[in-house]
Amino acid sequence: MNPGDGRLCERLQDVCTGVAPRLPDGGLRDAVEASLRRLADPKLRIAVGGRLNAGKSTLVNALLGTRLAPTDATECTLLAAWFRYHHRSQVAVHFIDGSTEYVAARPGGGVPASLPFDHHSVTHLTVQAPVAGIDDEYLLIDTPGRDALSGLDDYSMGAIREADGLIFVMHDPGEVELRALEEFRGAVAGARLSAGNVLGVLSRIDTIADHLAPALRRAEAGAIAARTSARLRGLVSTIVPVANRLAQAARCATVTEAHAAAVVELAAADPAGRRRLFFDDDMFLDASVGVARPVRAELLSLLGRYGIEEAVAAVDAGARGATAIRAALLAVSGLPELQTLISERFVRNADALRADGVLALLERALAAGPPPTGGAPRELADAVHRLRRDPALRAAQLAEVATAYAAGDLPLDDDMALDLHHLLTGVTVAQRLGLPDADADALRAEADRRITRWQTAESELPRRSKRLARTVIEVLNQLWFGLEGTR
Template identity: 50%
Template sequence: MEHPLSDRLAAACAEAAARVRSDAAVAAVARARARLADRTLRVAVGGRVNAGKSTIVNAMLGHRLAPTGSTECTKIAAWFEYHHQDQLVVHWRDGRPPETVPAKPGGGIPDDLPHSHTEVSHFVARATDRRIGREFVIVDTPGSDSLSGLDDYSMGTIRQADALVYVTEDAGEVNRAALEGFRADVSGAHLSRQNVIAVLSWVDKIADHEPPERRRVVAARMARRAARDLRALVCEVVPVAGLLAQTARGADFTELHAAALRRLAAADPVTRADLLLADEMFLDGAPELGVDRSMRADLLRLLDRYGVEEAFNAIDRGAVAASAILAGLEEVSGINDLLSAIHRRFQAAADPVRAGAAAAALERELAAARRQIATDPAERAAVADLLTVVRTIRRDPATRITALLAAVSAYETGALPLDGRAADELTQIAHGETPAQRLGLPGDASPGQVRAEAGARIDRWRAVEYQLPPHSSPHATVVLEVLEQLFLDAGPAHQAGAGTSGAARSSNG
């Protein structure tokens, strides 16, 4: 995987590191270099209260580390990482040194820790499963009905993330509003449709009178409709049966559970159907099958009746051992579709998001340190060189995608009045992946053609910006800045073979 923007900014930071002297500038550059050097994808998981976030986190981890009960711990952000010992590191809000405490048996955050979210900023849960953190790092953020209830640490964490998995129990208007509110609250997070996936987490609760295969069909249809409705906010909507996925990829399901399921699955069709009608019937029905009530309760805890029925289906297809049953459950849970989408969608978007976040932080921190920097002409020149690269990266179309998609959303809702041509150009520049695509040109367009088309569009969008009402003109400004960067990136006029009349003046003005 290539990282052109991150590499470019990292090289500029390395050069600046040898030239800056003041403590503030040295620290800012060091932080940026550390962030750019860490290429592990950082995925934040967010959503409303009781949406099933922590269950999805555990399924993604392949280990039950996040607490899933309604406890104080669910109000505290948590990172998860591999370690040679199962342990929990507690980070305090008052700045005292972190405290390492025992993890729950098997690793993870105990449900009954005596810590309040008013005292603890975040946890780091360490476990001995080498899968954790190998491909991406996960942070589980607290849920809130308003989303504005996220604390400063959680907000900052999401702003540092490369991508977001937004967990929702449905994709209706309430959750659309919640996701829009989430994006507004973490406005510095560089979240765009390209690096946000929505998860419909309660597939097992959809059409619960239907058999599992029918529920999956209904869930897939709901996900396709939600993807259309939320197209300005998310790149994909994936249905996942959260509890089933958590158990399928975890270590709680044993051969004893498999043996109990085989005995229950061997019942005659009428008895088996009766067992699945209600929890009470599953717990107490058909005692002649030789499965005691405590085991049945444990199966419901791990699978619910939906998962039990899926396990019966796996057994009917020939699964015998626990591993074979779990493989069947994992396949139908939807978790593999989610993991595939994370790799397919997020890896490509990670470079501009990481570079854009690092560039924004550098610009902000160096601006705050300008009084120290101003006392040394050599350092001032070094910082100026670095900021030239920073601002170029911040104007790159790939790092401006959040603002561009906000403009698309404003147009779609009527808040950005555009004629047909301008609307088409906005769509192209927001959704294209190459300079040619962003300008509506053929894929083999020459640098000269790119420069000429960018220049022509700059002239048109200056007129658009002038004619828009004040509340809409910032969207046109974003488009103009991206067009100007495309114009500059196409190369000097004598190399690109294009004229420089109005466009050159606009890009240099």
């Protein structure tokens, strides 16, 4: 069965529709009605979060393929923005009291610079634009950053809790960013976000090792991302280096034929002249070359020196014209790799991710009230328990295990931590067992080894951790029996 076929969400919708009219007024009925509203929207929700100036909105524009998110600091960058297709360009303003008003989009479409309302009364914006494909596979949510350490205050966290997955954008994965992620993990502990549905993006790779050629910078960014991924195992599935500005320029077609002609002219400079060109911004603007200074300033604003170097390298490799140069920039930006991961980790598992979020909402509401002893509350509790045990949700159950490990509450050795990471981030059975090229016999043997490893460890774990270990064992058993059926 296709993991994204909607079966779980349909079953959940049937359950909530059946019990809603029979529940008394109160928190549980409110949660069921909120669940029905969420299930009525079939779109997977992916939030883009991170600290202030991490490059979130630039990445959002690159993923949308059009410049709808504001990249300059304005009043509206304090608000979360959702992006949907509509035949008319407009912005829906959603208020705390549940009402909605529509305002004109900015010229060209997208979030306006300001609103005729107090932004403290607004929950979020929905940016609607006549751009085909912007919400075909998922809805993007651009969340605001803050100057606070985590950059994710209560408002931003509220937006992220509405999402089924998260792309966490980090400018420089140093200690501040790591602490930000730790704070983020604590703040969204109830949102069931973990390595199972969190991707990291190392943005602005153009600022890394500024003295190196672009290809070497990309290699250095990849090494930094790999090291940080290992440090954040349990919190983040993987970290992808993305040159956000290049990705935006390439995907949003802001590199024109005039820019392409200028790049060809720059590429004709002799080697010594090129070195002077790319030494710093001032030398790039002041150098004696055939490209007018205003055009060079425009290129610098659009691509930065790093992007211009990449464009020149594309011309050296034979690219001519804006279309070819944009394609070359996109190929080296890192965005295609991120898009592949979004498809594999999020879109493929959309049904389970959406159902897991709704189940978590219902479980919180059930836990907040008196134990259900009969009637509709008992019926709802039983249905939630049955759905939670569905094999398609096993991977989602691993989120709790990953969160406990990342918080230091579940002691795992390196082999077990790697087992958990493979189970969370693998797409195929072979990837989930850490042997992507193995045959069925080798996979069965590996699953059996891992089951034994976790069963042995379970006996030595603290009592509060045994249940988490059993979750992993159940997932491994499920994989083993699936492989056994292939004999």
